[in-house]
Amino acid sequence: MKEGRTDLIKVKGFVYDSKNNLQMRGLIVLLLSKAAGPSHASSDLLPQDMVSGIYPSQRNLAEITELIHTAFLVHRGIVNLKEWTVSDGPLKDMQFGNKMAVLSGDFLLANACTGLAQLDNTKVVELISSAIGDVVQGLYYENHNNNEENSLTNGIDVAAWEEQAFLSHGALLAKSCQAAMELAKHDKESQRLAYKYGKHLSLGHKLNSDLQPFVKSNMAEPTSFCLSAAPVVFHRQIIGTERWLQLLQQAKTQRNQLDYSKLLAAVKSEKGVSSAVDLCCYHGNKALEAIQAFPSSEARSALENIASAITKI
Template identity: 45%
Template sequence: MKRVWHKSVCTLRCSLPIFPSQCARGASTSTWSSTKTTDWNRAVSNAEKIVGYPTSYFSLRCLLNDETSNIAFHVRKLIGTNHPVLKTAKRLIYNGRTNIQTRGLIVLLLSKASGHARKAGLEEERVAGITQRQRSLAEITEMIHTAHLIHRGILNLSNDLFPDATTLKDLQFGNKISVLTGDYLIANASKFLTDLKNCKVVDLVATAIGDFMQSEFIGDHDQQGHPIPYPGMTIQNWEEKNYLSTGSLMSNSCQATLELAGHDEKFQELGFEFGKSIGLAWQVHSDLQPFVDTYRNPPGLPFSLTSAPVILQLENDSSLLKEINYCRDNLEKLDYLKLHTCIMNGDGVEKAKALLESYTSRALAVLNKIPPSEATTALRNIIQALRE
């Protein structure tokens, strides 16, 4: 199919995605990606030393016990089915230090940076300036986030979509594993949450869990439940949805750890704002990867159709929405390569970078109100790694 250009707008037509060869990716892109990954890993590694606790595999530690050993055995049966739960498991195991499992570390760093009010936690033993209850909260944060990722991998299955009985049965089994594993993490998080013996903290974390669920029912979706843009969708709509799905857990967890430290409501609001800003910054950073890291995300692979660069591009080029909707019944037929090219030739990516700069600046502004320390420096380094 030809690409039709008119006033910097390209028109798409549905076709099978094109996967460029590995050799088409430039060596300079590989070097760039390696450098950025090294900077991020260094920032996380140094931060873990400051809090005196390895946080990279919080969620896995909860899963690696006798009660869930059977789940690991059954997950092996899903190899070859391409069920989303396999991808999530792989990311948890092999990418433990990426932003998929760094939320607990942020909670611990903020705990250490903020210290404790005089009357709070005097009876609690502290390691590296952090109480056991705050460490438990950090683990709870990771459990809830991981449970949400696993639950989001549940597929909508039907005989029409998967006429092959064997494939359908395998994917149904994958759904059962996703439900059981996600529910197990939520159940453990709830149990540990009650052990904190703080009603306000329970309320804050419960709010985040509720926001996760609410976010899944906002906007339009395809047959598999994947979000797709709708007419009139703006970046404000993107922020509202992603606050519920990403920012709420971070903001409420950051406020909760300050509550455990005995800080007043005004100071807790700073923690809430910091968590919200860094949570949304994380999401924009993730949304940008298909457009700025083409080594790991070669053009032609599917990407989120409601990511920040896409929505910002749609605000100026609504014709792309028509083409996306043309394939909404089967997004596998959407030509992601051409869509990627359209967005790269527009201003959506640059606007998304500016949005990332805005969120990280807000997070840094909050840190400026906290006395400087090793922990605040570590938080700044993580924010800087998100920016780059």
């Protein structure tokens, strides 16, 4: 029992601290595999093949999921050298760093694809391959929206934000959860519920992360946040494009830079933050609803606690 509580404390850290969430996806896949238990649909999979209630193929899938996620994190470390100035440091060092980020990320992806092929399951290969494509598409949208010119003028609405957030932050986990059920030969309904849990948990976690500067900002420290963060998207949709452009103009300093503390105060003055909190709670509750369809167990309780943790803003 103490062991289970220790795991939950670690889990909470993965969910709350955006700097330490690298292992969250693999952990979710393992916990979900254990919560679903052994399959009765195939004689090829025997309960005695399981270790701590998880099939070896599901453990391999958890490692593959982490590899893919880490590969894309490394790729995200690539710096746009067009914006580089002499005061930022030697350009050659950054060019070398970019090359290393590309090569390292590609190496991790290649290893993940090799492991994926060794699972010897066509549907799982198809699921995870499509998830890789989703992440690539999501990152393209993310980079486009985070471009200063686009983020200032061409704002997306909440529906588009959710779609893009799912591609870049949710597809990999959702499809990995579904793939874990497929590896254990669980039925379509179990696969659907696993996918639903992964999807809503990821979106809730992204909303929780986006909300942090708006709910825990220390005014003594410099304030900074992404202009495509969920509370900003909600705020922009509530006040309209014309007022948003006026607000941006008012928030500009003499050096033509944005004063983020003014923007933060403006976003907090309307219902953008509360709307994002409501959406976060919605996704957390949807994840809870999905996981509660699985048999009661310590693993299920851990997954319930993770879903509950993301709604605590």
